[in-house]
Amino acid sequence: MGPWRIEFLSGSKDKSATRRENLRERLLDAAEVVIGDKGLSALKARDLAERAGCALGAIYTAFHDLDELILQVNARTLSQLEQALATPHEVPKKKKELRRLALGYLHYARANEPRWRALFEHRMPPGKPLPNWYADERSRLFMLLEAPLARLLPHGDAESRRLKARMLFSAVHGITVLGLEEKLAPTPEAALDGQLSDFMDIFLRGLNDGG
Amino acid sequence: MGPWRIEFLSGSKDKSATRRENLRERLLDAAEVVIGDKGLSALKARDLAERAGCALGAIYTAFHDLDELILQVNARTLSQLEQALATPHEVPKKKKELRRLALGYLHYARANEPRWRALFEHRMPPGKPLPNWYADERSRLFMLLEAPLARLLPHGDAESRRLKARMLFSAVHGITVLGLEEKLAPTPEAALDGQLSDFMDIFLRGLNDGG
DNA sequence: AGAACATAATGAACTACGTTCATTAAATGT
DNA sequence: ACATTTAATGAACGTAGTTCATTATGTTCT
Structure with a gap:
């Protein structure tokens, strides 16, 4: 000291x-x-x-090298994304809140596409693993969905809620990635929004009815 | 001639x-x-x-350049993937068939990870769009899920079935991508299989109950 | 078969990139 | 003011993808 x-x-x-x-x-x-x-x-x-x-x-x-610099930029992107998705207070309609998060993710990705893509395009050179601080930053994204999901699923242990949150985020991410991919034959923005919204309906309905 | x-x-x-x-x-x-x-x-x-x-x-x-060569390799990967997922005949249990396709996708990705990753990592240099023949090849992946989904959803028009198929594929892809990403703290294979299987249960339940 | 022509293969050279390091400049300590 | 430590500099290096004058190999015609 x-x-x-x-x-x-x-x-x-x-x-x-x-x-x-x-x-x-x-x-x-x-x-x-x-x-x-x-x-x-x-x-x-x-x-x-x-x-x-x-x-x-x-x-x-x-x-040390450009990779380190890129990870720092990505870290900034992650906090910007977190802020964009920040839950205002406690939210009464929990399903609505999850839909808001999913659409928020899509909207952030669309509005900041190159930045957002950099989060997933960047690869470490072979042999160099991601630093831990960066892995931690990224896992905060998942935790962002974990809280609302946990409130929606009082049954089940914490671990299974964590996995479900991760699953949901992954699915939303996949729909976003492939939805924004095709510049030609472009899916109109509203149509993609609608699809993601439909997906949330389907998923949440499936969750509830299954216990 | x-x-x-x-x-x-x-x-x-x-x-x-x-x-x-x-x-x-x-x-x-x-x-x-x-x-x-x-x-x-x-x-x-x-x-x-x-x-x-x-x-x-x-x-x-x-x-013409390495990009063209890479796209040809990717085309080979796409047909290999298609063959790996090929539906044997007509299948009675339609939900089971969809789960088989989803798990088949995950298993192909896991067993051929670098090849499979190349499908999504490769980017055209700025200004050069993907050739049409390649975009067509890729869309065959979606059509692979469209047929079983169509049989599962006699209601709804062809277009909405097409969109649902695409949505489902995108979600499965997202779960696969992020599930295979983390080499450290690795999700055990069986656990990821289970998660994807759970996801299919949830999604299909949500589909049915919503009409 | 052999000369004349056309086509394809070759690898040195060019451009563009990330990274390094001997040199120079600046800041700091006495 | 001088000595010493520290930082900034950009030419040079290694490794890429790509090009192109040159060489080698086929093809055609007589």
Whole structure:
């Protein structure tokens, strides 16, 4: 606990630390713009350096490699998504709430498609596993559905509710992914919304009637 | 209708055409091995040429670029998948048949994961849309579920049945994608099978009871 | 068969990318 | 003010996909 205190009091390493933090932010902001605009595949180290106003090599003083930077951008996307889906308060109509979450997911994906796609397109180089902090971030998405589902399913143990939540999220994700895939012969927005809404009806009806 | 006849009778362009076809096959076979073994990201032009026993540049006499070659491999994967899911004859228990298809999809994906992933990982370079023949191949996957679903849902028009089939496939795909994603904290195979089976129960129950 | 022509195969070279590292510049400590 | 530690720099490297002048191989005609 000593080091930061000494730095704070003396100001010794402080400036360089905040400069580095500044650079990280500038790089993340620039990367966010590129990924949000043209998608993950448009992210190029040289372009990024130019946008952030730093040298090419400076990227690697702020991040170990581009993968680390991309994961940070994805983490930002995940919290944006979480905020977009945030449940206002306690909700009386529980089914409605689950439908709202599913449609919210679809709407966020549609409105931020390249950013949202980056969450699933990005692959670590072989041998390097996802860092734990990132896996944790992602699992928060599932937990977002777990709470409303748990209220809807007072029967069953916590584990089976967790699995059902995951199942539901996966199905909604699949319908979203394939629904947004085809740019040609495009499914009209309202039609896809309707399909996802129908799906929620079907799924929730099936859940209830089965116990 | 003239040209091929003249070629056939004279044998003029015949050899070179079959040679080219041979090269295409060797390249596709080699690419299939690499993608099936190490995934799409392991496919390298120079390695491919070596495996196929041809020069680097020869790849581009057989295919316009690697994207075209990858799409051909994916087309092979799609027919393999179709064969794996082929319905034996007419099936009496329709729900069972749909569950068989869903589990068949999961099992194919699990048993051929890198190949199967390549179907969804590959992206065309910006500006180049998917060729129509490939989009058609892919839509055959959906039609595979459409027939059993149609038998299960005598009510409703053809279009709504088509949409339901697509919805069901998308949901199954989503559960498969996310279920196979996490190599760490791996869902045991039987557990994932059980979840997908449960999902089909829930979905089909919801379908029936809603009319 | 052999010359003239057409077609295909070749791999060095080009472009574009991520990453590294010897060099230069800046910040910090005395 | 100087010495020392720390950060920024961009040329250079390794690895990609793709191209194209050159070489080799077929095909056609006499």
